[in-house]
Amino acid sequence: MKTIETLIIGGGLSGLYAAGLLAEKNLPFILLEARERIGGRILSIEHKGFFTDMGPSWYWPEINPKLTGLIRSLGIHGYPQFEEGLGRLEHPNGQIQTVKGFATEPVSWRINGGMQSIVNKLAALLPEKTVKLKNPVCEIEKAPGGALVRVGELELEPINQFMARRIILAIPPRLAAATILFTPDIPHHLTQAMLRTGTWMAGQAKFFTLYDVPCWRKAGLSGQAFSQRGPLGEIHDGSSQEEGPYGLTGFLGIPAFQRKDNQSLTRAILDQLASIYGDTAAQPTAFYYQDWAREKYTATEFDQPPMYEHPIYQPPAGQISIWDGIIHFAGTETADRQGGYLEGALVSAQRAVDNIYPS
Ligand SMILES: Cc1cc2nc3c(=O)[nH]c(=O)nc-3n(C[C@H](O)[C@H](O)[C@H](O)COP(=O)(O)OP(=O)(O)OC[C@H]3O[C@@H](n4cnc5c(N)ncnc54)[C@H](O)[C@@H]3O)c2cc1C
Numbered sequence: 126m127k128t129i130e131t132l133i134i135g136g137g138l139s140g141l142y143a144a145g146l147l148a149e150k151n152l153p154f155i156l157l158e159a160r161e162r163i164g165g166r167i168l169s170i171e172h173k174g175f176f177t178d179m180g181p182s183w184y185w186p187e188i189n190p191k192l193t194g195l196i197r198s199l200g201i202h203g204y205p206q207f208e209e210g211l212g213r214l215e216h217p218n219g220q221i222q223t224v225k226g227f228a229t230e231p232v233s234w235r236i237n238g239g240m241q242s243i244v245n246k247l248a249a250l251l252p253e254k255t256v257k258l259k260n261p262v263c264e265i266e267k268a269p270g271g272a273l274v275r276v277g278e279l280e281l282e283p284i285n286q287f288m289a290r291r292i293i294l295a296i297p298p299r300l301a302a303a304t305i306l307f308t309p310d311i312p313h314h315l316t317q318a319m320l321r322t323g324t325w326m327a328g329q330a331k332f333f334t335l336y337d338v339p340c341w342r343k344a345g346l347s348g349q350a351f352s353q354r355g356p357l358g359e360i361h362d363g364s365s366q367e368e369g370p371y372g373l374t375g376f377l378g379i380p381a382f383q384r385k386d387n388q389s390l391t392r393a394i395l396d397q398l399a400s401i402y403g404d405t406a407a408q409p410t411a412f413y414y415q416d417w418a419r420e421k422y423t424a425t426e427f428d429q430p431p432m433y434e435h436p437i438y439q440p441p442a443g444q445i446s447i448w449d450g451i452i453h454f455a456g457t458e459t460a461d462r463q464g465g466y467l468e469g470a471l472v473s474a475q476r477a478v479d480n481i482y483p484s
Pocket residue numbers: 134135136137138139140157158159160163164165166167179180181182183184260261262263295296297300304305325326327329330331417422423455456457458465466467468469470
């Protein structure tokens with residue numbers, strides 16, 4: 126078996142950015158991605174040329190220097206979140222109040238072409254056949270000169286295996302500890318630290334509705350609403366920068382265990398939109414829903430309860446690599462700056478590559 130210099134596990138933003146950094150230096154690598162698509166938590170679904178972001182939709186140019194630079198270098202354009210007009214507040218008893226609206230600070234920006242355009246453009250710059258989809262890693266075994274990586278389901282015959290000199294582990298640490306077998310065992314305190322590291326937004330679900338006409342804007346509303354009743358907890362205008370399509374998008378406010386029946390949930394979401402914005406809001410031209418808590422390559426059982434605060438992320442147990450530099454941690458939850466966010470995905474990837482190839 127040929128030894129791969131650097132094997133990247135995970136084709137989200139972090140893994141793809143690490144791949145891009147290696148490719149820029151003409152360094153060899155292979156990237157293994159479990160899903161049939163790249164992007165991980167980044168997912169934009171196309172509707173007639175418009176892209177609905179079902180994962181991240183915002184970046185903050187004022188505090189995301191790496192991401193803003195990357196977006197610019199890839200020739201992608203952003204635009205500020207629409208916030209003109211009044212907001213709505215839904216009380217637990219269903220009473221709806223019109224409020225001043227909450228201006229985000231720093232200003233949130235959306236991406237023309239959706240967040241997916243970042244990962245698509247990054248992947249297009251990589252050498253051919255370096256990204257292998259449908260390759261879920263199930264085991265990493267230390268071996269002379271590196272590690273043997275098995276792909277498939279544990280206990281079953283592997284569908285693929287690779288010998289790697291080094292590994293960049295670009296998946297959430299909690300998911301890695303819960304789903305990948307490390308041989309020999311990684312230290313107990315490290316496994317615990319990985320399991321304790323909540324995967325940011327993994328327990329969330331998001332909706333997106335599209336319209337030809339923005340009824341809320343016509344009524345002087347910004348589209349921003351907060352609800353203490355549910356099922357939606359937070360709503361924003363998700364419209365295109367152009368003259369349509371117009372969209373409402375946001376997060377479910379109820380925990381994962383209450384989100385089992387998609388049909389009644391869809392009805393409840395549309396009813397809630399009607400009560401907040403008027404009846405036409407319940408007749409979108411398209412409706413999308415994504416429950417990240419049910420995604421086995423994002424969330425574990427530990428991610429099902431809601432996370433109320435943004436954790437302070439850092440490399441697991443303070444370690445940026447293990448096994449004498451064979452495995453290097455990347456992925457946003459291992460970043461010591463902007464962890465959990467897209468910016469953290471880049472920060473951690475850069476650290477892993479710099480650690481392997483110090484300049
Ligand atoms: C609903 C939602 C809204 C968000 N909003 C924002 C926002 O507005 N702004 C912001 O900055 N951030 C936001 N985030 C967070 C942002 O999405 C993440 O910070 C970022 O996408 C993480 O990238 P990553 O590459 O570190 O991890 P991931 O995107 O999770 O990538 C990990 C990759 O590893 C793959 N994988 C998993 N297991 C295996 C395995 N065993 N073998 C091989 N591959 C595997 C996965 O399929 C995935 O592709 C949001 C997230 C969600 C879910």
